[in-house]
Structures are given as C-alpha cells and as structure tokens.
Amino acid sequence: MLGILVELLISWLLLWLIFKANPTVLGFRPLKSRTLELVVGMLCASAICAIYHLSAKYFAGNSWGVNPRFTTASLLKSTFWTLKSVLFETLIFQGALLYIAIRKVGIGKACGLSAICFGVYHWFSYGAFGNPVLMAFIFCMTAINGLLYAFAFAKTRSLYLPVGLHFGWNLCNIVIFSNGPLGQQLLVQANANKLQGALSLIIFLFQVFALPAITYFYLKRPNKLLAPAV
Numbered sequence: 001m002l003g004i005l006v007e008l009l010i011s012w013l014l015l016w017l018i019f020k021a022n023p024t025v026l027g028f029r030p031l032k033s034r035t036l037e038l039v040v041g042m043l044c045a046s047a048i049c050a051i052y053h054l055s056a057k058y059f060a061g062n063s064w065g066v067n068p069r070f071t072t073a074s075l076l077k078s079t080f081w082t083l084k085s086v087l088f089e090t091l092i093f094q095g096a097l098l099y100i101a102i103r104k105v106g107i108g109k110a111c112g113l114s115a116i117c118f119g120v121y122h123w124f125s126y127g128a129f130g131n132p133v134l135m136a137f138i139f140c141m142t143a144i145n146g147l148l149y150a151f152a153f154a155k156t157r158s159l160y161l162p163v164g165l166h167f168g169w170n171l172c173n174i175v176i177f178s179n180g181p182l183g184q185q186l187l188v189q190a191n192a193n194k195l196q197g198a199l200s201l202i203i204f205l206f207q208v209f210a211l212p213a214i215t216y217f218y219l220k221r222p223n224k225l226l227a228p229a230v
Contacts, residue, residue, distance in 0.1 A: 001084065003088055004084065004087050004088055004091065007088065007091040007092065007095070008023060008091065010096075011023050011026070011091065011095055011096035012096075014096050014097070014100065015096050015099070015100070018100055019100070019103065023096070025099060026095055026096065026099060026158065026159055027156070027157050027158020027159055027160065028158070028159070029158075034156070034158050034160040034161075035160065037156055037158070037160045037161040037164060038160040038161065038163060038164040039164065040161075040164065040218065041152070041160070041161045041162070041163070041164020041165040041166075041167075041168055041215075042164040042165075042167060042168035042171075043168065044165070044168065044211065044214055044215070044218075045164070045165045045166070045167075045168030045169040045172070045211055046168040046169070046171065046172040046176075048169075048206075048207075048210045048211045048214070049168070049169050049172035049173050049176075049177070050172055050176070050177075051206075051210075052203065052206060052207040052210075053172075053173075053177045053179070055203050055206070056195055056203050057189065057193075059195055059199055059203070060193040060194055060195045061191075061193045062189050062190060062191055062192075062193050063189075063190040063191075064177075064187040064188070064189060064190065065187070065188055065189075065190055066186065066187060066188075067178070067184050067185065067186060067187065067188050069184075070184075070185055070186050074185070075175070075186070078174070078175045078182055078185055079171060079175060081182065082167065082170050082171050082174055082175060083167060085170070086163060086166045086167045086170055087163065089118075089121075089166070090149070090159055090162055090163050090166060091159075092121075093114050093117060093118045093121070093146060093149070093150070094114065094149050094150055094152075094153045094159060094162045095159065097114075098110055098111070098114045098150055098153060098154070099153075101113055101114065102154055107151075107154045110150070110154070111147055111150035111151050111154055112147070114146055114147070114149075114150040115143045115144070115146035115147035115150055116143060116146075117146070118142055118143060118145070118146025118147075118149070118150075119138070119139040119140075119142045119143030119146060120139070121142075122138050122139070122142040123135050123138060123139065126138055140208075141208060144208055144209075144212060145166075145169075145212075147212070148165065148211065148212045148215055149162040149165060149166055150162075151215075151216075151219070152165060152215060152219065155219045156219070161215075165211065165215065169211070
C-alpha cells in the first residue's frame with residue numbers, strides 16, 4: 001500500500017506542476033456511471049477469462065478440481081494482493097502520466113505509448129528479459145491489454161473501467177484458475193494436457209481479442225454517457 005500512496009503523491013505533484021491540477025482529473029469521484037463501469041468491466045473480464053480457461057482445458061481433455069487447502073483467508077489474502085497489484089500498475093500506466101500524454105499529444109499517440117510501456121514493463125515483472133521469443137510473446141499479449149486499459153481511461157475519463165477490466169481478469173486468472181505468481185489457488189488442473197493445432201490458435205486469439213472487442217463496442221455505444229472529468 002505504501003507504493004500506491006507514493007504513486008498518488010507523485011501523481012498529484014506532476015499534475016500540479018504541469019497543469020495546476022489535482023488527481024481528481026483522473027476521475028476518482030465515485031459517480032453512479034463510474035461504479036457501473038467498474039462492475040461491467042469486472043464482469044466482462046471475468047467472464048471472458050473463465051470462458052478461455054474452461055474452453056482450453058475442456059478441448060485438451062483436462063478437468064479442474066477445488067484446492068482443499070484454499071480457505072476463506074487465502075481468498076481474502078490473494079484478492080487483496082491482486083487488487084494492490086492492479087492499482088499499482090493502473091496508477092503508473094493509466095493514471096497521471098497517461099492524462100498528461102493525452103493533453104500533450106492526443107489520445108491515439110498517448111494510448112499507444114502507454115501500451116508500449118505496459119508491454120515492456122511486463123518483460124521484467126515476468127522475468128522474461130533476455131529470452132527474445134518469450135519477450136515478443138509477452139509484449140504482444142500485455143501491450144494489447146495496456147492499449148485496452150488506456151483507451152478505457154481516455155474514453156471514460158476515469159480509472160474505474162480500466163481498474164474493473166484489469167482486476168476482473170487478474171482475479172479470475174490468478175485467484176480462480178491459479179494461473180499466475182501466487183501458485184495454486186481455488187481451482188487446480190487434474191492434468192497437464194495442452195491444446196494443439198488450429199483449435200489452440202483459435203482459443204488463444206479469443207483470449208487476446210475478445211475482451212478488447214467487447215470493450216470497444218461498449219465504449220462506442222451511441223447512448224454512452226461519459227462521466228465528467230472531475
């Protein structure tokens with residue numbers, strides 16, 4: 001939590017020095033529309049993530065079992081860890097720096113730059129630096145997500161939707177399906193079968209592009225009312 005507090009302080013300083021603004025321009029105020037965006041983001045991301053994992057394991061002949069060692073305390077601890085990591089990354093890549101970049105160079109370039117930085121950051125967080133193939137794979141995956149989160153911030157002018165999308169995916173991926181740095185969580189695989197061939201590619205592409213596509217059309221709705229930037 002200390003890191004998040006430091007990020008907020010640095011964000012305030014940058015916004016004040018450059019635009020004489022404060023962090024409220026990042027859309028922290030909990031309006032009804034923003035709360036809805038948070039919930040929609042979490043639900044959509046969790047649903048897409050669950051469909052991906054269940055499809056991949058089903059077609060590979062795998063099954064899931066509940067981890068008997070996973071307790072309510074484990075759930076709370078893992079969820080809190082996931083939330084902290086999401087907030088930390090969001091404040092870096094979709095917070096004050098993105099807001100400043102949007103004001104300086106426009107939405108397109110700013111979101112692209114944010115996505116690139118998000119992808120490069122995950123080379124180090126995943127420990128992939130030095131492995132060119134793995135680096136390319138991780139960059140493509142995470143940069144697309146970074147672009148999604150940045151675009152969500154730019155269009156809604158708040159952090160609620162990016163946090164909802166990011167947290168919903170990570171919570172389902174890491175805590176529910178045990179696919180992340182925390183090891184075995186709620187569900188564990190019965191075997192290690194992997195998909196092969198064209199079906200593997202189709203499910204992989206679904207994982208990469210389904211959530212960005214749904215979010216794009218959600219944000220492009222004709223009746224979409226954006227929350228004020230306060």
